[in-house]
Amino acid sequence: MDKSFAVRRRRDLLIAAVLAVLAGLAPLFVKDVYVQNILILTLMYAALSQSWNILSGYCGQISLGHALYFGIGAYTTELLFTKFGVLPWFGMLGGGVLAAIIAMALGYPFFRLRGHYFVIATIVIAEIGLLLFQNWDWAGAALGITIPVRGDSWLKFQFMRSKLPYFYFALALCCLAWFVTWWLEDSKWGFWWRAVKDNPDAAESLGVVVFNSKMGAAAVSAFLVAIGGAFYAQYLAYIDPESVMGFQFSLLMALPAVLGGIGTLWGPVLGAAILIPMTELTRSYIGGSGRGVDLIVYGALIVLISLALPQGLVSLFSRAKAKNHVKGATR
Amino acid sequence: MTAQAIIQSLASGLLMGLLYGLIAVGLALIFGLMDVVNFAHGEFLMIAMYATFFLFAFFAIDPLLSAPLVAAALFVFGAVVYLLIVRFAMRAKANAGMVQIFSTFGLAIVMRGLAQFFFTPDYRSIPQSWLGGKTVSVAGIFLPEPQLIGALVSIAAFAGLYFFINRTDFGRALEATREDPGAVALVGIDKNRVFALGWGLGAALVGLAGAIMAVFFYIYPDVGASFALIAYVTVALGGFGSVFGAFAGGIIVGLVEAVTALVLPPSLKSVGIYAVYLLVVFIRPRGLFGSM
Amino acid sequence: MTALLETRGVWQRFGGLVANSDVSILVGRGEIVGLIGPNGAGKSTLFNLIAGVLPPTQGSIWFDGEDVTRMPAAERCQRGVGRTFQVVKSFETMTVIDNVIVGALVRTTVMREARRKAHEVLEFTGLAARADVLASDLVPAEKRRLEVARALATEPKLLLLDEVLTGLTPTEAQTGVALVRKVRDAGITVLMVEHVMEIVMPLVDRAIVLDLGKVLVEGKPADVVRDPKVISAYLGDRHAVSA
Numbered sequence: 001m002d003k004s005f006a007v008r009r010r011r012d013l014l015i016a017a018v019l020a021v022l023a024g025l026a027p028l029f030v031k032d033v034y035v036q037n038i039l040i041l042t043l044m045y046a047a048l049s050q051s052w053n054i055l056s057g058y059c060g061q062i063s064l065g066h067a068l069y070f071g072i073g074a075y076t077t078e079l080l081f082t083k084f085g086v087l088p089w090f091g092m093l094g095g096g097v098l099a100a101i102i103a104m105a106l107g108y109p110f111f112r113l114r115g116h117y118f119v120i121a122t123i124v125i126a127e128i129g130l131l132l133f134q135n136w137d138w139a140g141a142a143l144g145i146t147i148p149v150r151g152d153s154w155l156k157f158q159f160m161r162s163k164l165p166y167f168y169f170a171l172a173l174c175c176l177a178w179f180v181t182w183w184l185e186d187s188k189w190g191f192w193w194r195a196v197k198d199n200p201d202a203a204e205s206l207g208v209v210v211f212n213s214k215m216g217a218a219a220v221s222a223f224l225v226a227i228g229g230a231f232y233a234q235y236l237a238y239i240d241p242e243s244v245m246g247f248q249f250s251l252l253m254a255l256p257a258v259l260g261g262i263g264t265l266w267g268p269v270l271g272a273a274i275l276i277p278m279t280e281l282t283r284s285y286i287g288g289s290g291r292g293v294d295l296i297v298y299g300a301l302i303v304l305i306s307l308a309l310p311q312g313l314v315s316l317f318s319r320a321k322a323k324n325h326v327k328g329a330t331r
Numbered sequence: 332m333t334a335q336a337i338i339q340s341l342a343s344g345l346l347m348g349l350l351y352g353l354i355a356v357g358l359a360l361i362f363g364l365m366d367v368v369n370f371a372h373g374e375f376l377m378i379a380m381y382a383t384f385f386l387f388a389f390f391a392i393d394p395l396l397s398a399p400l401v402a403a404a405l406f407v408f409g410a411v412v413y414l415l416i417v418r419f420a421m422r423a424k425a426n427a428g429m430v431q432i433f434s435t436f437g438l439a440i441v442m443r444g445l446a447q448f449f450f451t452p453d454y455r456s457i458p459q460s461w462l463g464g465k466t467v468s469v470a471g472i473f474l475p476e477p478q479l480i481g482a483l484v485s486i487a488a489f490a491g492l493y494f495f496i497n498r499t500d501f502g503r504a505l506e507a508t509r510e511d512p513g514a515v516a517l518v519g520i521d522k523n524r525v526f527a528l529g530w531g532l533g534a535a536l537v538g539l540a541g542a543i544m545a546v547f548f549y550i551y552p553d554v555g556a557s558f559a560l561i562a563y564v565t566v567a568l569g570g571f572g573s574v575f576g577a578f579a580g581g582i583i584v585g586l587v588e589a590v591t592a593l594v595l596p597p598s599l600k601s602v603g604i605y606a607v608y609l610l611v612v613f614i615r616p617r618g619l620f621g622s623m
Numbered sequence: 624m625t626a627l628l629e630t631r632g633v634w635q636r637f638g639g640l641v642a643n644s645d646v647s648i649l650v651g652r653g654e655i656v657g658l659i660g661p662n663g664a665g666k667s668t669l670f671n672l673i674a675g676v677l678p679p680t681q682g683s684i685w686f687d688g689e690d691v692t693r694m695p696a697a698e699r700c701q702r703g704v705g706r707t708f709q710v711v712k713s714f715e716t717m718t719v720i721d722n723v724i725v726g727a728l729v730r731t732t733v734m735r736e737a738r739r740k741a742h743e744v745l746e747f748t749g750l751a752a753r754a755d756v757l758a759s760d761l762v763p764a765e766k767r768r769l770e771v772a773r774a775l776a777t778e779p780k781l782l783l784l785d786e787v788l789t790g791l792t793p794t795e796a797q798t799g800v801a802l803v804r805k806v807r808d809a810g811i812t813v814l815m816v817e818h819v820m821e822i823v824m825p826l827v828d829r830a831i832v833l834d835l836g837k838v839l840v841e842g843k844p845a846d847v848v849r850d851p852k853v854i855s856a857y858l859g860d861r862h863a864v865s866a
Binding site for chain 1: 725774
Binding site for chain 2: 062109112113114115116117119120121123124125127128131132134135247251254255258262291292293294295296297298299300301302303304306307310311
């Protein structure tokens, strides 16, 4: 029993390593800038969704306000860079830490709320953040911030001629978020989170400090999402409140995990790998000819998958496995 | 800032608040009945506004007359949404909350897409209706007629709803089902039928609100999104599921919005509503009128 | 010898309702104590006060020589109070072994150690064969046993059992009784709430009968069942149930 568990963990790690190497080789074959852009976004959303999944999937605190942390990562990086000349790498780290602190500060009142009250509070706080940034003149208000071009440099994390450095950073971020999840999944924290999600009263009776568990999940989740926001800002070289803190980001972080399998190790990656290319392709191929068709396809897919596969696409794999298991048992 | 200006803005806030209550009450009704939050509620409002617009544009039916028609159409639509989507979402054994959120959210996106496809993203408005642009002046306070009539319709709708829930068989079936869905099956009430009618009724109420909103708001595919969040806040303030909590919640939201607009720049007027929501749930985690 | 658990003049009021009035009980080390009484006697309330779900309105609770009156449940678990729930609260999306690991993690943060401990407890409680099954797939009697296993994994000094034997078939109940004895033989003190006297009386060393929120009688099971006050409290209750 113990062995099969350890085997599964090692197998997951091996699959992830193989996938990461394969993804790393992708640029050898993909020269098209448009496709490269899709790959970068897919990796980024996979990383974001993986991070969102820590709080909302494993710990069960459904947040539809993670755009706030994404935006904080983006704004911290760019404000420090354009106003004080701080290198984006430090800004990125600072943004992550700031987001984690804000997530924990918000956690104090928020984690007393249950169910829909909590979900709505997360939406509302992100909207407040958005409105404040839209009216904050020093931070560029609604016009946003254009990141000055200083030429290709890893130091300034800025590349004009090629998208590849961004690609590799997004890949690294995705691997990081996956690895953090993998690592935490088999730790005290991972077990505490799942216990809190399933039954907080029972968890408390077994010595789990429910409140601290939620705080830990929120901090890790917000930190990683803010790193993603900092990356996105550098990648776009331009930010404004709507384009880094809009509600659609909260949604786009949640959807891959929901489609792939919420609270699972592979769900977010799988969901992002399907959802993001599909979103981009429908937007550019169908979106142009008939406005709104991309939304129709996209929305219908969300309805169908959430109704037909409430545990996400990964449940297809585990279902197949369960079948084999039954066969093996009867044999 | 004169007293006159303050009274003026409170009066407009009150009228708008009554309308917010009417927009939100369908959401509260459905939640109270079956613990489901309809994340496509804003889009229900949006199609009601379009329906009103097209009835006006093609058949020259004034919104005041078309309101009952729109409400009836939305009733059918709401019942169909329940039967085609929500009924199945309720059967989910795993991740039930998530399935409810995202199945209705997906529906919202589809509806926005359909609106863009068929109606284009252009902003529309109803230029010349009976009420549009007219105001009434009472003791030096100007009240726009559409909002005034809207507020009266809202009060009438809540009164009707009160009568309906307390005095009719269906209303009683609705109450019984929300209290114990298992037990009503034993006395021969078809749960699905009650739920479908509940969704119909909830949609009809937001339909009524949409018809009035169409008189003085721009109509475009994303219009629902801005009102949806206000509706959720309204319902949550009132205590999820409490129909009359939604009425009070709406009035509070309208007044808070008006007051915020007096002290903060107009672009920040929603901040007041959101801040009040957070404040209220931090003090009372189940809303103002929710049972603790 | 000091008692392991002591409640001193505990009161609990809910609005106008008095659920516990001036309850003082002692549970000694190594005992199996039955907390019994008719419906509405205040057993569950007292149980929750001891487990730390809520603090009493008045009075104090002492565990292992320490005042724990205001200590939250999680911290009491760390001190050595384990409990089960009357309405089972399994972690439904987790496997049986993972359910138990959550409990084991109070004593260690090393996963290998927690998993070893969990396996040991599953062997002890007879659930080893079901280790990799989802908790939601267990039959009710197994869920009850999982509750006990989870609590045992926290290495409690005192195990609080809330109606773990109620609603089981006679065979299942016998297995349950054997398990409780085994737990005590492992050196763990047991305080069990039961509604049905017949099941617990042969098992417990001492019985405390609650009625209308007060301690009615306390003593050896054989004496308690013959006590006229207990008989009338229960008869009244039975009468009410059959009516």
